[in-house]
Amino acid sequence: MIAVAGYASVLIALGASIKLVWDGWRAGRGAGNATAVRRDATVLFAAATASFVLLELAILTHDFSIEYVASNTATTTPFVFLLASGWAALEGSIVLWGFVLAGFTYLVARNLGDTDGLGTMAAAILGLVAVFWFGMMATVSDPFGVCTETLGGQCVASSVNPFAAAVAPAEGVGPNPLLQNHILMAVHPPMLYLGYVGMTVPFAFAIAALIRGDQGSAWLERTHRWTLIAWVFLTFGILLGAWWSYEVLGWGGYWAWDPVENAAFLPWLVGTAFIHSAVVQRRRGMLQAWNLILVIATFSLTIFGTFLTRSGTIFSVHSFTQSPIGPALLGFLGVIVVGSLALFAWRAHLVASSPRLDSLASREGVFLANNLLLALFAFTVLLGTLYPLLLEAFAGREVSVGRPFYDRATVPIAFALLLAMGVGPVTPYRVARGSVVWERTRTALIVALCAGAATVLLRVWSVAVVIVVSLAAFVIATILRHLGQRIAARRRSAGESYGAAFVGLVTREPGFWGGQLSHLGLALAAVAIATTSVLSTSEEVRIDVGQAAVVDGYCFVYEGLFTNPEPHRTVTGVDIRLYREDCSSEIGLMQPSVNRYPNATQPVGTPAVRTGLIDDVYLTITSGDANRVGLEILIFPFMWLLWVGGLLMVAGGFWAFVMRRRAPAAADPVEAVTAGDA
Amino acid sequence: MPDAVRRFLRVLVPAVAVAIIIAGLWPQPSVAPSAAERVDTLASNIRCPFCGGESIADAPSQIARDLEAIIAEQVAEGRTDDEVYAFFEARYGESALMDPPLLGWGWVLWVGPLVLLAVGGYAIARRRRRTGTPVVVGGSPLLERRRIEDQLAQIAVDLGELDGQVAAGEIDDATRFDLAAAYEAEAAPLRDRLAVLERPPATTADPSPTPTGPDRRRALIGAGAMLAGVAVVSFAVVRMADDGRDAIEVPTPPPIDFENVTVDELENVxxxxxxxxxxxxxxxxxxxxxxDVSQAVVHFGEVLERERNPEALAWLGYISFQVGELDSARNYLTEALTRQPNYPQAEWWLANLLYYGYQEPAEAVPHLETLLAAPDLPADIRAEAEAMLEAAGGTG
Known part of the structure; x- marks a missing residue:
């Protein structure tokens, strides 16, 4: 029953998106109005919501006649993980994606003016993306496929036809143990998807601007807030992913240059470049064509990322199965890239701005450097991700590209970016005299050198750490000095108090100060990345029960083994009492554990993490019984800076998003575009 | 604080800081890395097979710990780093090395970003104001007018902001004069064109200028290059999917009958x-x-990822034996037997390994005896085992 209703909702959504393309296209060419577009988008949103809700309903009612439910949930799965199963596996994630896309499309359509040619054309592009997405749900990635064959109590064959004779296994397989080991799995994918799908909106407006060939930078103004919120979600999603990897996966890292991590990082890099170069276009009317390229690239990379994540081309914790969705996504990616670039080549001269850079030594010049560096960063990561694929396909050789390559290739780029981040925000537009820039950065340079010297005095001998600490101090000091100067100026001119001057400044220039907050966060995160990758230590110890081991200034006492049977798993953990080096002043109890799930014979380890101001103590079990435990002890200096820095980045983007007023949906001044284009 | 003192401190503080940094980070006389450090470095540069792409150092699984022990053993034996890499490359293939050497296609990884840096830097460096070129290209008269108006508005904003910049001390008067002149020069042809466009429609019928050549050609070349790139990647991925991972191809699984299914069908399931x-x-x-041993190894490895299955362990032991990896063969087979004692296949292979591989017939004896105790042993194996046992001098 749910299968029939669910499949019907998918088909309705597919129909509504086809209609949306048609109506949007007509309205965008001046032959219709926005009323039909709004109606189509509403139907699309309603149907997509229905499909999402019905899938959740099927999961919560344990309808194992639906293959997705039988293969990804079980009756013993706790409620939260049942909910999360709605998007944790392949078909469900596509449903969530479609739901978010429909929601964004609805929001865009709701704000359309009646003769809004650009907006309706953009709605048509959004509809086109929705056609692909719901088309996939109706065919190769059907979340409501009914189970038609079981083997050993597991569903092994399914049919797209919702009326097919269904067989329901008595019990489902349950979620992937790694995914049900931590609640974060319920939050991390939706955040990333909000970011990924959010990038569809700027893309749709950019393509609409190209098709219509008019309106200058209207597309940019109207999608500015969309880009910001998509970036905020993407950043938050990546941050949560890193945190999940650190807290749950238990290998003691937060970033492995896994192809799937790269898949989320690539659109982030290019999207970040876009946010910066959009400033140049808004302020100086430059780089219009380049911005179009960046938007197209960002969106293409989100599809590429989905392809990497979901097609099973690369083995990873994120790719659950191999399925026909791979070629479909690859085909869609091809259509997007080929179509957008062909359109760009054909029409870009209509929207391109003229080159009017006054001098390379200027804010514009630093923005260009930022774009070059971010593009280079993205290209390097893309190259490292694709290289093994290409080599295997063409030379038949299986190679891997790992951390050593990425570290060596991206660390210099990151240094240069930090430097640009310090200098850029205080460099004047148009022409920057050396004396002006020197005056504005001199104090920060002294602070940076002192920070570097202090790091050395703290007996840190790593060149990389000293450089990063100095650069980060430079960035932060420049920002704070600039803030101080601006506040002082406001106090002089308006006689405000410090607080009023600060609030007035950051609310009147939310884009700039939100950006600076993000820069500050990134500087802190950079310090954490340097300290945790260079200065962390790792040691393997074995401790008898009641005995102590002293490692890196901490004392670990093994107090015993415990076992907690839970409905969906069995947790076996050890009690480790943590003391300072003297083994008498207690810090706390740590309980690393090993969790066994009935649907997997390989247990999942969960680390215990003790976060401190100076360093994190990170424990995983390597072996053990009631008498003796083997522990891997990792120490990560200043780990918390990464999370705080990441959250500041998110907060900065969010501030800019919230405080910037929405650009009004301008009524279309060009009435007969069709005639004009001919 | 007197000005002189301040000025002095402004020089002294950074100078001292620089001195401290230089003194602290001055290259130490290079100390040979300790054995533990070498093991760490090696382990993080070698990929753990069957660990989902993580290095031996990073992967949390037991296999990774075992491999780490092998590295430590080899370092203790005095092998050089290159010898250890070569060992793992020979054992698990080229993909064991996480840092592709600068050989063959490896240079692409290094040259690619440098080429992009050079091209991008060049493009930015020559991205100056172009004067004398037509600013406006293509589109309907209506659109063109709008675009010109936008540009004139931008120029007006630019001119207005110059005053603020002079007031803030960002630019001097001479620069301001130059910039204002440049903006005026930019605006002049736009105003002329606007005047033409604003005449009655009859005269504006003159066709708008065609797209400028270089811009369009460059856009086409760029688009073409990127298309080629996408084509290459698509081809690569599709081809890779064909190369033994045809799972993507067939959507419907066949009924399961292990006797008669083909590899493709089973792969799909x-x-x-x-x-x-x-x-x-x-x-x-x-x-x-x-x-197809290499595919078999992949799937046995996948099995081990999920559980330490004795059958998979035994087969991997057999394969290791066949390729001459005696020690790992012994580990696999021994583990298979600890997990499933008296497992005939593992006993038989382990006996063979000890007898022929290690040339230690005496050690093979207990395994042969266990094997022969099994009632349902195939006759040919029983005969062979009995012959081996006799040759080893055991009790027949």
């Missing part, structure tokens, strides 16, 4: 049900029958 170990084992054994 396994891909759809990656967690069902039994089917994966069957697939791996099918690959063994077909002689």
């Amino acid at each position: 396994v891909a759809r049900n990656p967690e069902i170990v039994g089917m994966r084992l069957a697939l791996a054994q099918l690959y063994m029958q077909e002689g």
